[in-house]
Amino acid sequence: xxxxxxxxxxxxxxxxxxxxxxxxxxxxxxxxxxxxxxxxxxxxxxxxxxxxxxxxxxxxxxxxxxxxxxx
Numbered sequence: 001x002x003x004x005x006x007x008x009x010x011x012x013x014x015x016x017x018x019x020x021x022x023x024x025x026x027x028x029x030x031x032x033x034x035x036x037x038x039x040x041x042x043x044x045x046x047x048x049x050x051x052x053x054x055x056x057x058x059x060x061x062x063x064x065x066x067x068x069x070x071x
Contacts, residue, residue, distance in 0.1 A: 004050065011046040012039075 002010070012019040019042060021033035034042070 004055075007054070008043060008046045008050050011050065012042050015046070016042060 009019075016034065018032045019034060019039060022039065023031055023033035023035060025035050025037075027033070
């Protein structure tokens with residue numbers, strides 16, 4: 001299973017395909033990439049979504065993995 005950080009990174013890449021590219025502040029907005037500050041803000045946003053919406057579902061299903069099977 002992927003780690004929390006891997007999932008959040010994938011969420012960032014899905015939302016912004018240029019998340020993995022860095023550019024310097026002041027570069028034209030039409031160039032690919034995100035500044036370090038923009039990338040951190042996107043990561044924090046995706047982390048909030050993960051913590052509030054995804055983690056509870058994962059925890060719910062983790063608990064069911066060892067639950068006795070009903071016939």
